[in-house]
Amino acid sequence: MNSSSSVSALPGKAPHAHSSVWAANLLRTRIAEGELLPGDKLSEQSLAESLGLSRNTLRESFTLLDSELIITRIPNRGVFVASPDADDVREIYAVRRTIEPACLAWGPELDVQQLSQIIDEARAGMAAGDIPRMANANQAFHQELVRSSDSSLVQELMGRVLARMRLVFHAMSDAPDFHSHYVEQNARLVKLLGEGKRAEAAAAMRSYLDKAEAELLEHIDAVSA
Template identity: 50%
Template sequence: MSAQPGPSPNARQYALTALRERISAGLWEPGEKVNEQELAATLGVSRNTLREAFAALSGDGIITRVPNRGVFISSPGIADVRDIYGARAALEPAALQWGRDLDVGLLSQIVTATEEARGRGDRHAVADANQRFHREIVAGLGSPALDETMARLLARMRLVFVRVLAAEPDFHAPYVDENRQVVGLLQARERAEAAGLLRVMIMRTGDRLADLLR
């Protein structure tokens, strides 16, 4: 008897992307158990496909598989913050300095939307727009591989922020003005200066998050 074919690459990628988007949107809490059967039905994929996506997320440190208990959303700590922000401090400034597809107009629009959200006190919209700002910076490199890397980092970041925002609900608010400064430098064609400012911002944010998680 021939072996049954495994899930198609397209199905695996669809499930993986959908899971990362759900985590980035804050739909699960750190430590929360994932209902595999319900999730497979919601996504319209098989349990085998879902398990392959879980295996990839486990490798990224986003979920944890516990034998005989199931799949749980990871609860990141200080080491995770250092890893995430070290990677971002290398990737995002490079995108600002050398990204050939960098859309400064779009970045400015995102900052404007963030400013408006902050003005009306919509903390969730501020956090979402801030993530989009950083995702679009990396998109300026025009590399699907680096876009996927950033998607993994953003999913892990969201889990960090779920823990932090309970203690500091306005955590993102001060960074709106700094994002505007970055855009201003880009509009002035000072890409190296914008990259330097962003790197300082990212490293400082990582230090602040690590302190909050102690």
């Protein structure tokens, strides 16, 4: 873990009584957006002060995130953003294969225009060789797909998955082609949706997820070896 990188403060104050849930949501969002990286240390004292929380309340939020495998507690060392392994990748993709094809096939709030705009942003990132921009667009694409479910519970679950996904994708930072070739696969999905071929788009998404999972597992294997 990168223990030299320590996250001590985040903006904002806890707005209501359920502040441990609020803090967990805030930290999860920061991870999903790539602001917190695998191995970053979360300073309990500084975070509690900056968020206006008691340390006990912050520990409750850490417990929530720990249960989601987004952070790791190491005795006598502290709390760190997790570094996912092969088992995490398999779990993430099992959830994604259940949710995302269903949203493509049946999501009642599917916004093809919004998805097209995200593809434009991803292509701009690819043209500029900007990997973080491509990664951000990829996250936004999948978040928008799940938003189409019109279900707050499904979106909440996907928020947890996106946070873990971001940590997995960080492991691919030394493989820029990983993000670039999924830009056009996302574009293909949008093309199918624009033609009203939702079942075909759902099938393509299942194949897409199988391929992405295999590529990630192969990379993790190679790094471990």
